Amino acid sequence: NAGVMQNPRHLVRRRGQEARLRCSPMKGHSHVYWYRQLPEEGLKFMVYLQKENIIDESGMPKERFSAEFPKEGPSILRIQQVVRGDSAAYFCASSPDLGQGRYGYTFGSGTRLTVV
């Protein structure tokens, strides 16, 4: 029973390019959460999605960032025109239903984005 799968594990982009981060939830899970960990900081909530629906995007930067979780396939976190400040580790977690934050959902291994 595979856990939350994130790829790529490491991603290098030049300033101005687009970064696409993928997250495949655990089998049977229909809710996905994205968190960002800036260097030497804790994790910060970005967005919470259900299949084909954004539930809470209060932590998403207003520009250049978007997220989707289509009916089929993984959840995608997209960062357009990346800047050096976007360099961070991006973690994904999944849950089978609403209100799972209180159970401390399982995180994927993260994608480390480096912008050069």
Added chain:
Amino acid sequence: AQKVTQAQTEISVVEKEDVTLDCVYETRDTTYYLFWYKQPPSGELVFLIRRNSFDEQNEISGRYSWNFQKSTSSFNFTITASQVVDSAVYFCALSGYNTDKLIFGTGTRLQVFP
């Protein structure tokens, strides 16, 4: 607003020493949940424990123990007889009852030297 404070940025100990990592939280919720996660040098996040606000019993799991005190809004984590493999960044986190967000502290980096 919810907040988690881990005042200790970095702690260094020698193997076999006991070490306590502090966590202080703020919330207006009457029902809430507290967590500890471990982030080893490899970078993944490892879930350690979850505690709800109605259960103030201390918990022990092997060399790990947790002390939850609502009166001081603290949820401290103690490692007994520390080992080099315990070297990691440890995060404390908080969640409300019907929210799906975790609020993380800034983490405490623990270095255990042989």
